Amino acid sequence: MLPDFTSIPYRTARHTPRGSVRRAPWMTPEGTPIKSLYSEADLQELGHLDSLPGLPPFLGGPYATMYTGRPWTVRQYAGFSTAEESNAFYRNALAAGQRGLSVAFDLPTHRGYDSDHERVLGDVGKAGVAVDSVEDMKLLFEGIPLARQSVSMTMNGAVLPVMAFFIVAAEEQGTPLHALRGTIQNDILKEFMVRNTFIYPPGPSMRITRDVIAYCAAHMPRFNSVSVSGYHMHEAGAPADLELAYTLANGLEYVRASLEAGLNIDDFAPRISFFFGIGMHHYMEIAKLRAARCLWARLIKPFAPSNWKSLALRMHCQTSGFSLTAQHPLNNIVRTTAEALAAVFGHTQSLHTNALDEALALPSAPAARIARNTQLFLAEEADVTRAIDPWAGSYFVEALTGKLMQRAWSQLQEIEEAGGMTAAIAQGIPKMRIEAAAARKQARIDSRKDVVVGVNHFRAPGSKPPSDLMTVAHEAVLSQQLQRLNRVRATRGPIVVRQVLDGLRAAAQKPRANLLEWAVRAARARATLGEISQALEQEFGRHEGTVPLAAGAYLAESPGTSQESLALSDHFAALEGRRARILVAKLGQDGHDRGARVIATAFADMGFDVDVGPLFSTPEEVARQAVDNDVHVVGVSSLAGAHAILVPQLVEHLRTLGRPDILVILGGIVPQEDHNALLEQGIAAIFGPGTVVTEAAAQVLRLLLNEHHEPVQR
């Protein structure tokens, strides 16, 4: 007989959950327990509930109408090889429905080197577009009216020459400064923490940041003068609480620096924008974006702004490249969609969706199109733009938002107690915390606690890498850049260039001078990016990123899974008279160090003696360190595409130094079609994305045991 539904009170259903609903809470990487059921009771102690989008503290969004007025801006980050090629790509993208431009520069540009500098030859045009002078910048925006097109530029270390080039390019297009719309990242603090394209030490770097903010406040009212970025922390391994806390702490540091420079809070705070990464923890990410707005308003309020816009956090978001896999690339479309949806539910102002081949190379044209369309589907077909703040009032999302705010606040407190973010960075606090989280994440994936479909669970055979990966014709790009550089140098007035560079140097000594003003003068005179950066380097020095590494986090997260490699490693040590010693090295301007540092710390946990080479080394320097430290193996981690040029050079230098016996192995983003050539050139093994570290360690040990079959004999 059917129960009589009319006699069952509707509410009781919630009070008699089935057994499975009462499971022990799941612990997120942030250390937040997630219950299986939330109810009204969970809203009791939350202080943030009674607010509306468009009003402080902006929990639900910075604008009252949100997507009902206008959907978010589709803003895809892109750039590669030369200005001409990137320009063509941008124009196509704009024609195909993209709204905002977002420029990715190559690593030499990021690090303040011209394309002809000896330390960067392997990196030119590889992981972004090469820009050496105003001429390149003009080509980059040819046929794109800067008066109408908003442009975002990811530039931090070399922000002065790049902003100056942009300003002068616009000037020569006939666009007045005050009409320029867009965003300059100009967020140097997170470079020292995770992104690694710093040039000068923290002190002078902060001054540069401040000068750019002040210049924009004075001359470019529609331009976001800083984009405080948590995204890079997210991708480096920071859980949501750390990303949130450290981003806001960085923002706070910029606010303080600008106030100290004599600006008024309302002059610049409305032009601060934010940037967050969106991963697969769907609800956590929604909560993060809502929490960010609420906390920022709380942080800025004490500065007593009179413009409400000073309190409103506006943001860009990008889906997580880390979450994407090299295995079964098509699966990545689904991951990106889920992440994009979280960003949209969290009410981002603009969004980048990753391409399906993200873990293999820069996006190919078809992959880039699918990525762009993913947003168009959501915005145009899925009807997610019709109601404002759709998760408002959800027991779970609101409770999570509250919890996350609490956790982030206490992390923020730690930074404040250390004396603010600049001081905390000097003490290594944020990097240490983020790296420990990254090592734990790796251990959870390797031990299959965290599921990655198609990689550590639900593996399916027959994944073949897409055949049409994007490649950069390195030699052609390099020769084109060199040609254009030479032409610029040959056709400009040498005396004027010397004068403007002297002026820039002198300005560097005067704390009250605005360095961007001077950089603009230098740009007009056709001084190159390298020359401008070097002039400042003479005054400020170049920063060496040397942050020590701690061991232990990997093993602690998955003690059970390391047995084989530990045993092998002891066996090797017994035969060899010392532990296997590996130098984990980074070559060229590639600053991706998450993988290298995870490998280093995990290999130490696996019984290796680990030397960690400095970032930005040349092949010769690495060979030298390998020989001096007498390591058994050099493990290069390469993600920015310079491996084919730099790693064979390393093998060659080891040979020249008389140590061809030192093994060279390679990990990171190494396209399949490069493997054979590299193996033929003497690289002993290649480990790509998805490598299980314990297995890699065991394989390296087996290689060493083979190599040294009579290990005691020398």
Add this chain to the structure above:
Amino acid sequence: MSAADYVHGIRQGDRNVLARAITLVESTHPEDRALARQVLSLCHPAPEETLRIAVTGAPGVGKSTLIEALGKRLVARGQRVAVLAADPTSIRTRGSILGDKTRMPGLGLAANAFVRPSPAGIVPGGVSHAAQQAIQLCEAAGYTFTFVETVGAGQSEVAARHITDVVLLLVLAHAGDELQAIKRGIVETADIITVAKADGTAASLSKTTQRQYQRSIRLFPPGPSGLRPRVLTCSAVSQDGLAQVWKAVEAFEEAIRTSGHLERNRTVQARDWVLQAATDALRDDFLQHPAVKERLRQMQEEVARGKRGPWAAAEELVRTYRCA
């Protein structure tokens, strides 16, 4: 490579061979250790005009950074500088992260410098033993100044004194009352005390700390060199006080050379090392002996099963070794 090959290479200044020779003296493998002793014998005697400088202090106090700063100055003056860094703080259960060299990016690449971080702790005889041997090798290779970085935690401070000529202790500025008890031990182990990281907001506090150390030190009799430690402040970052630290090192060297303490001290050290080296050799021989190897496993087994006590088992092993 034979012992003669090693020594030839080292004397030629072949850093490749020096690097491998240091591996050799650090090796726990008995065959390596026998070869190591031969190499070391051939390297003897060490050149006289060398200086061995221990830099000690708590983890993170700034030892590596200071060595980088001082070393770069020496190298710029055409001197040859070796650095042996053994930082037991980096030791986990088995593997280690050898982080000191990342703090010495300039020296690590300088043509006239040789920087070698070593995993501490697992070497038989301890850090200082391997470091002492590595010093011999570096000096034979023509390095005039050898810095030995060790963590100043009780034992290793004393050990550092046993293998060097001058001990530079780094301390941090402290708020007044934390300092009251300066141990006599500090005066006995340190020849120069430097309040490190005396920059930024810590600068003035460092001066206070310096005065407190100076005052306390007067309460104790001078150490074995006959000199009371000098107390300085310096910053490896701003470079303030760096020249003074090095001047103090030079002044100390000058004083102990003139007084004969440097030579006497080295003689005493050498005498002490005889017994250490002999016990090591004996231990290697013992562990390597086939009869002992065989019996050792058996004895351990029996002890584990409660058939025998550990002492009786040890006696039995020694008996086996003697009779074999």
